[in-house]
Amino acid sequence: MIQRKFNIVLGVLAMLLFGSTALAQENAMQAMGKANAKVAKAASHKNHWDGPTDGPKLQNKKRVVFIAGDMVNTVVAELYKGTKEAAAMAGWEVLLIDCRAACYQGAPVINQALAMKPDGIILAGVDAQSQAKGLDKAQEKKIPVVGWHAIAKPGPVDGLFANVGNNPRESAQIAALYGVTEVNSKMGMVIFTDNSTPYLSAKSSALIEIIKQCDICRLLSVEEMPVSDASAKMQQTVDDLVKHYGSKWTHVIAVSDVYFDVMEKPAIAALIAGNKLKGLSAGDGSVTSYQRIHANNVQIGTVPEPANMQGWQLVDELNRAFSGVAASGYSMPVHLATNQNIPFDGGDKNVFEPDNDYRNQYRKYWVAK
Structure with a gap:
């Protein structure tokens, strides 16, 4: 079973990174290395400035x-x-x-x-x-x-x-790749999507595309729920999912941290208490998402924006x-926040604040000319 899981995960990662079945079979080990490197790079300490180093002097009084x-x-x-x-x-x-x-x-x-x-x-x-x-x-x-x-x-x-x-497809890919590496034979995934705007729709389609390619990832349901409707619709949706899938539902991945904010409400949290869910978000790194990751409370990762x-x-x-x-x-470049790297880049303050000296980097050319 362990070898089968390893081969399946290799195959799906190769499909994601090489884009063809033949290449997936031929380059499985290489794909695993690339996937691990991609996730590791996303999770790395952001202490190097890679942004613009030249531009116009900052104009006054706008x-x-x-x-x-x-x-x-x-x-x-x-x-x-x-x-x-x-x-x-x-x-x-x-x-x-x-x-x-x-x-x-x-x-x-x-x-x-x-x-x-x-x-x-x-x-x-x-x-x-x-x-x-x-x-x-x-x-x-x-x-x-x-x-x-x-x-x-x-x-x-x-x-x-x-x-x-962030590029929304890249945000979704990192979240999904990290999720794939977390899979086991008992994993049952529910995806929460939002197609109300092109930005969120791009995230949604990428999440579905990647998870569907993973043979060992049992995709139980794709729930189309606009972020703006989550507060009103989540309790009934979660109740239906638990009744239908029971303990088979073990993982959830969503296009936004907001879904997890709503799932923390006592009435909804009580419904999923027995599932011991692991959750991943493809954005955007809210304060509450960091708090959940710190506490290992449902959410195990997010793809935050350095707002x-x-x-x-x-x-x-x-x-x-x-x-x-x-x-x-x-x-x-897209960042992944988990409980392994959360002490860095502002995570101790529950925010993604890169340690890359961005303020001084902008000031260098804003005031120097």
Whole structure:
């Protein structure tokens, strides 16, 4: 059984890394080495700066509107904090619009921001496609917009000067690869997905794709549940899953830490108390996710975003737009937080705060010219 498990895991890892059945069979051992290296790199100490080392001097006294998908989300709140911290260096004014998980469809929220007469706009956790008309208006007025998780990949795109954040497929792959290495013959997986935005949909499809390729990973169910509906729908969903699968349900993987936040509610926690679930999240490193990993309470890993640092990057990208230069193109490599590496990179404070001296790295060219 142990050898069979080893061979199956080798096979699925080879499929993930080489993308073909023939190569999977031929390169199984090589694939295991690559998979282990990929996971180890993601979990490594982030104490080296690999971001931009040159850019324009920070312009003074700009007004920026920060449109937050939901400030209850601790990662979005940390992003806002980092943005204000960086913006204060040049006397920028940062104004907040909190959508509270219910941004208007179409133009209105961008129109609200434009009415504040900003020099630039940040879309933080707000789907850019839902704001297409407003983005067109901002473009007409030559007001740059940068996003965070606003589209399905980092970098510049029509309507956005730049989009900051992890590549969602890479986040999902790291979470799933780590999950595959945790499998055993009794593993039964439930995946919680969200296809309400292109960003979350990319994570969802990658999780399903990878877990389905693992023969020993018994995929019990894929539960499509938008993050915004998790609080209202989770108890009934968990009750149904436990009744249907009982102790066969042992693992859960989700596109966001929010699902685990909801599963901690006493009424839901009581339903799964006998399952001794192991949980993994493909993002985004909330305070509560770190607390669960510390306590070994359901969640064994998350793929966090360095939100405070990304706030500094949002300011850097806007400053590049104000200065007429190209976006930096920077996206920090995906990180995996587990109970093995959680003492580093801010984990002792329940946040992903890379030990890479990012503040001074940005200051070097913001103030030196």
